[in-house]
Amino acid sequence: MCGITGYIGYRDAYPIVMNGLKRLEYRGYDSSGIMMFDGKNILLSKTKGKVSDLEAITENEKERKVGQIGIGHTRWATHGVPNDINSHPHTSQSGNLVVVHNGIIENYDTLRKELISRGYVFKSDTDTEVLINLIEEVKKNEQCMLGKAVQLALNNVIGAYAIAVFDQTKPDEIIVARLGSPIAIGIGKENSEFFIASDASPFIEYTKNAIYLEDEELAIIKVGRDIKVRKIKDDIRVDANIQKLKLSLDQIEKGGYDNFMLKEIHEQPKAIIDTYRGRMLADQGIIRMSGIDDHINKFLNADRIIIIACGTSWHAGLVGEYLIEDKARIPVEVEYASEFRYRNPVITSRDVVIAISQSGETADTLAAIKLAKSKGAFVFGICNVVGSSIARETHAGAYTHAGPEIGVASTKAFTTQITVLTLIALKLASKKGEISKSELRAFMQEMKLIPKKIETLLKIDDKVKEIAAVYKDAKNCLYLGRGFNFPVALEGALKLKEISYIHAEGYPAAEMKHGPIALIDENMPIFVIATNKGHYEKVVSNIQEIKSRSGKIIAIVTEGDTQVKEIADHVIEIPETEEALAPLLTTIPFQLLSYHIAVMLNKNVDQPRNLAKSVTVE
């Protein structure tokens, strides 16, 4: 889950690689490094800390920036603590070969021992240094070109990787390869230059032509030549599939906001419209989703739907369960991908699996998909990143059109995933005759109002800020919700934990009395969703129970509420909507609240400690 970037061509490589690292920092940021080749020598600069720390080291040393070839890395540690030595790039024993690596070499210990017995001495604790020495050993023994050596070495490796390898004795090429971790290659005009990166953001201003390597592929990149792509195991040449990128630089920059998370929270009205545009024909009472339409019988004949995902996407999956069961009356189970893949689940060809992932690269979700496919299930993906591994691995799918989500804490991914799941639920409900045309039309009309309602809701920012100031020093918080709002309570707690490092738990409101109620005292803030349509009276009783134990209540209520207002310490009003659409609104104040608390506590909102945007390790 690290970020890789590289350049080979006619321009100065340093600014391209350095800017690329900044754009990829969301993938990991505990250390970083850059290799420059000045035409004669390799120069490595590496440091623990952020990319800005690396930049500070290189800034005043001109010689560290010279050359038209460079590779860089921003790390999220797996093997070896984050320190200067374990930072990438890593060099081979001879010092000739250099590698940057995203992934994990699982059999690194065996390989390391083998290499030590052959005289190799290791400087770092990383699996990556093992890999580059293995490549060197193979190259020496086989007397072959770098591309071949990389290929043969990778055939001895168990694990996941996206790598870029450079050899200073043959400095006109870079070899890249992938298994399980993403890598894209940007192609300059007439092959005059090439860009390498974990996603296309580092090179978007230079070229719109890119190749996304598939698993088990290796590419030989040489200036002035077409890229040669080979299958690593089968050793056959494959045609490189050059894609036209649609992403714009504007889309990946902060657009005037202090950080990406705030920008992404504010982008939700547009992101939701982009997600349902062309799919929801409200006036005609039609939902058009080719991924579902083309496989409608799979869904209609399914024994059940199993939703697999991790983190925030899993929370969206829970909303999906409530939606699909409520509207389409098809049984749904929601599973953590990481548990599903290892617990020997019963899956048959009559199951439909829906995999949800913003990044489309989450290792556990990807592995769970492969397991479900191997048992014959039909797998449908809901991803945000176009062309991502999960989008390619699934039989069919629907993209959320949220645009790039850079802030590590997911916001617009969550609401757009719920939007897609709502469309799926409605589509299946109408195909099964569970919803009448007029009900469907009315529901869709209401859904069309959601973006405007979110816009209104975003204006309560100052009020949320005041509440944040009151509770920012809390040590523990509870989030409660029922029905459709229960997953929102889980998501609210996750948002607070992730970026403020305040302990928070989400619970179904009625479960509180089975344990968590013991935690309640006058120091405990409890965030309760008490909207008018979701078991309102029951939630009011839960609030009374809290109040009589002196807990502090911050309630999310529907506009015009009077009952909860009398008991709660603070209320946040949301516009009225359908019960099943409430999560799209109730989640917004929680996003803003965790954002403001994190800012007040001086935390790095976009890059919280220990986390990474795309979790490509299990």
Ligand code: F6R
């Ligand atoms: C939470 C968050 C994570 C991700 C999880 C799954 O804000 O970002 O919990 O939701 O790692 O990631 P994707 O959706 O990319 O599979």
